[in-house]
Amino acid sequence: DAKTTQPPSMDCAEGRAANLPCNHSTISGNEYVYWYRQIHSQGPQYIIHGLKNNETNEMASLIITEDRKSSTLILPHATLRDTAVYYCILAGNEKLTFGTGTRLTIIP
Amino acid sequence: DAGITQSPRHKVTETGTPVTLRCHQTENHRYMYWYRQDPGHGLRLIHYSYGVKDTDKGEVSDGYSVSRSKTEDFLLTLESATSSQTSVYFCAISESYTLAKNIQYFGAGTRLSVL
Numbered sequence: 001d002a003k004t005t006q007p008p009s010m011d012c013a014e015g016r017a018a019n020l021p022c023n024h025s026t027i028s029g030n031e032y033v034y035w036y037r038q039i040h041s042q043g044p045q046y047i048i049h050g051l052k053n054n055e056t057n058e059m060a061s062l063i064i065t066e067d068r069k070s071s072t073l074i075l076p077h078a079t080l081r082d083t084a085v086y087y088c089i090l091a092g093n094e095k096l097t098f099g100t101g102t103r104l105t106i107i108p
Numbered sequence: 109d110a111g112i113t114q115s116p117r118h119k120v121t122e123t124g125t126p127v128t129l130r131c132h133q134t135e136n137h138r139y140m141y142w143y144r145q146d147p148g149h150g151l152r153l154i155h156y157s158y159g160v161k162d163t164d165k166g167e168v169s170d171g172y173s174v175s176r177s178k179t180e181d182f183l184l185t186l187e188s189a190t191s192s193q194t195s196v197y198f199c200a201i202s203e204s205y206t207l208a209k210n211i212q213y214f215g216a217g218t219r220l221s222v223l
Contacts, residue, residue, distance in 0.1 A: 044151065045214070046213065051208070087150070100150045
């Protein structure tokens, strides 16, 4: 699977939109972009995924650039419970390869 | 945790002893996975299963074996535990294997310490 690059940490004010970037410049045509998060001491939690179109669900929005070399996860109204490590993952087969993610801290 | 139970949740053992971790699911999902998580490494896949008695290795499978005799249970065994296997172990399940829908649901984890 191609690799992803994420900033190691980010802060966001409570109530504001949190925008988490991910670079995946070597993404292959059949690879999906998946986002998971891990709240301290818990198992990872699926958030959203997409191939090339923007996606939205009850948790977040995923914006994928037209060339698919980068994407942004958007949490529209961040709460303290959104403090977690967020993983951007490229899936080209049945396996998910987790990197070290972005540690997002929501500031009251 | 999507009907996934890992047991035990915590275990302390000594070097050289065998250890078995259990993952039990009530979702009837076909695919099951074992990961380990260590500081600075994220989650790394140990083994996975794509059906009863069908398993394959992940990226860090040395020193581990798995078995799946029933759809609902996936066992991870450390035949002779070493201190390097001290870690947090997560089990995951997924209903689909396809790229479009490989959504994995994770258990709460097992914290293993090998002294």
